[in-house]
Amino acid sequence: MDQSLRGFLNTLKNESGELIIVDREVNPVFEIPGIIEKCISHDKNAAFIFNKVTGSSLPLVSNIFASRKRIALALGVKEEELNATFRMREDKRLKPEMVSSGSVQEVLWEGEEVDLSMLPIVTHHEKDGGPYITGGVMVMKDPETGIRNAGMYRHQQKGKNRLGVHFAEVSHSHYIFGKYKKLKRPMPVAITIGAHPLFYLGCLSFVPIGIDEYEVVGGLMGEPLRLVKAKTVDLEVPAEAEIVIEGEIDPYYEEREGPFGEFTRVYGREMMNPIVSVKAITLRRDAYYQDVFSGALEQQLLGGTPRLSYIYKMVRTACPTICDVYMPPSGNCRFICYLAITKRLEGEAKNAICAVFATDPFVKYVVAVDDDVNIFDNDAILRALANRLVPKDNVFLVPEAKGSPLDPTAVKGFLVTKIGIDATKPLSGFREEVGIPGIEEIDLSLLGIL
Ligand SMILES: Cc1cc2nc3c(=O)[nH]c(=O)nc-3n(C[C@H](O)[C@H](O)[C@H](O)COP(=O)(O)O)c2cc1C
Incomplete structure (x- = not known):
C-alpha cells in the first residue's frame, strides 16, 4: 500500500466533503485552528490542506483525524466497522x-x-x-x-x-x-x-x-x-x-x-x-x-481510538459478552465511557465497569447498557438512564481514585472521583417497550414522501 500521507490525501480527494484545500495565504498563529473550528461548527468537518502558510514555504495538512469516518477510511472500512x-x-x-x-x-x-x-x-x-x-x-x-x-x-x-x-x-x-x-x-x-x-x-x-x-x-x-x-x-x-x-x-x-x-x-x-x-x-x-x-476534536479522536481497543480487550477478560466500547467527544474521548454488554448474570455489568476503571485511569464515568442500546448515540444512552437505571442500586462512586492529571477536577495532582452506572435491565424481567407492527414494510416512496 501507499504508506504516505499524500497517498491518503488522494483517497480523501475521491470522497465528497472529506478534504478542503485552501489556496489563500493563512497565518499559523490562531488563523488555521480558527478556520478549522469554524468549519466544524458549520458542519464542514473535513481534513484541510493549506497551500500557503505565512512564514514558510511548506503546505500544511490538518484535521485528518477529526472524524471516525476518515479514520475508518484509513483502514479501508466503513465507520461501523472501525x-x-x-x-x-x-x-x-x-x-x-x-x-x-x-x-x-x-x-x-x-x-x-x-x-x-x-x-x-x-x-x-x-x-x-x-x-x-x-x-x-x-x-x-x-x-x-x-x-x-x-x-x-x-x-x-x-x-x-x-x-x-x-x-x-x-x-x-x-x-x-x-x-x-x-x-x-x-x-x-x-x-x-x-x-x-x-x-x-x-x-x-x-x-x-x-x-x-x-x-x-x-x-x-x-x-x-x-x-x-x-x-x-x-x-x-x-x-x-x-x-x-x-x-x-x-x-x-x-x-x-x-x-x-x-x-x-x-x-x-x-x-x-x-x-x-x-x-x-x-x-x-x-x-x-x-x-x-490539539485542544480540539482531532486530538480527542486520535488519542481516543486506540484506547477503545485497549479497553475492549481488557474488559473482555472480565466480561466475555462485551459487545463494544465507545467514548464520545463530549467526554473528551477519554473521561466518559459507554459499554454495551449482553448481560448473563446480575452484577456482571458492575464487574465490567470496574474492569474499565482498572484498565484506563483516564476514565471517570462508565455507563454500561444492554446490547440493544446504540452506544454511539448520546441520546440512546440518556434514554437508557431515563428508563432503565435504578440509581439507588446501580450507581456507585469510587472516591479519589487515580485519574488523569489533566482532568480539571483532579485533586492532589491526579485524584479523581469515579462513577459507575449500570443502566442494564434486570434479568428477572422489565416493562415491555412499545413497538409498531409492520413498520419495516412501510415504503415511504410509495406514499410520495421520500
Ligand atoms: C495529539 C496528541 C498529543 C499527545 N501529547 C502527549 C504529550 O505531550 N505527552 C505524553 O506523554 N503523551 C501525549 N500523548 C499521548 C501519548 O502519545 C500516548 O499515550 C502514547 O501511547 C504514549 O506512548 P508511550 O507510552 O509508548 O510513551 C498525546 C497524544 C496525542 C494524540
Whole structure:
C-alpha cells in the first residue's frame, strides 16, 4: 500500500466533503485552528490542506483525524466497522522492513542549516506557550533492550533548533527516558511529521512496554512498515514520511514548557520539561507539514481510538459478552465511557465497569447498557438512564481514585472521583417497550414522501 500521507490525501480527494484545500495565504498563529473550528461548527468537518502558510514555504495538512469516518477510511472500512477492524489488525503485528533509501531523506538540513522556523508550526490557542509541533511521532530506543518505543508528545518550538517535550509519568517514554538518566547519557530521538494515518494510530496503540509500535503499524497496514536509517541518530524512521526531525535529549536539563491547550479543551499548566536539541531535519523536496489540531476534536479522536481497543480487550477478560466500547467527544474521548454488554448474570455489568476503571485511569464515568442500546448515540444512552437505571442500586462512586492529571477536577495532582452506572435491565424481567407492527414494510416512496 501507499504508506504516505499524500497517498491518503488522494483517497480523501475521491470522497465528497472529506478534504478542503485552501489556496489563500493563512497565518499559523490562531488563523488555521480558527478556520478549522469554524468549519466544524458549520458542519464542514473535513481534513484541510493549506497551500500557503505565512512564514514558510511548506503546505500544511490538518484535521485528518477529526472524524471516525476518515479514520475508518484509513483502514479501508466503513465507520461501523472501525472498532472491530482496529482491534483485529492491531494484534497482527508485522516486523518492519529496512529499505536502502526513502523519499523522506530527499533533502537534509544538518547542523547550522537546521532552522525550525522554516516549518509552519501552528500556535493553536490564545494562552499556549508558543508554537507547538502536535503532529509528530517520536521514536526512541530502550538503552537496555534496544527495543524501539514510539508515541506522540507535544513539542514546543524554542528557537532555531530546540524543542520542549513533555513525557507524562504514565508513558513508556518517561520510563525509558528515566533509564537514560540513570546511565547519564543523552537520549537519541527522531520525530516523524506527516505520515499515513495508520502510522499515527499504530504508534498510539496501547501495547506493553517492550513491544515495538512499528510492528503494530505493520499489522494495521497489513504489510511491513518500510523504514530507513536516520542520518544522525541510531534510529529508524518511515521511508515514505514527509519530514523527520533528528536530535537528542539531555537528561539533566529542563526548561519551562507550556501552557498548552489540551484534549480537555482546558489549558495544561506550564511545567519544567526536557529539551530536544535538533541535529538534523530530513524531508521530501515537496514536503507537507502535518499538524494535529490539539485542544480540539482531532486530538480527542486520535488519542481516543486506540484506547477503545485497549479497553475492549481488557474488559473482555472480565466480561466475555462485551459487545463494544465507545467514548464520545463530549467526554473528551477519554473521561466518559459507554459499554454495551449482553448481560448473563446480575452484577456482571458492575464487574465490567470496574474492569474499565482498572484498565484506563483516564476514565471517570462508565455507563454500561444492554446490547440493544446504540452506544454511539448520546441520546440512546440518556434514554437508557431515563428508563432503565435504578440509581439507588446501580450507581456507585469510587472516591479519589487515580485519574488523569489533566482532568480539571483532579485533586492532589491526579485524584479523581469515579462513577459507575449500570443502566442494564434486570434479568428477572422489565416493562415491555412499545413497538409498531409492520413498520419495516412501510415504503415511504410509495406514499410520495421520500
Ligand atoms: C495529539 C496528541 C498529543 C499527545 N501529547 C502527549 C504529550 O505531550 N505527552 C505524553 O506523554 N503523551 C501525549 N500523548 C499521548 C501519548 O502519545 C500516548 O499515550 C502514547 O501511547 C504514549 O506512548 P508511550 O507510552 O509508548 O510513551 C498525546 C497524544 C496525542 C494524540
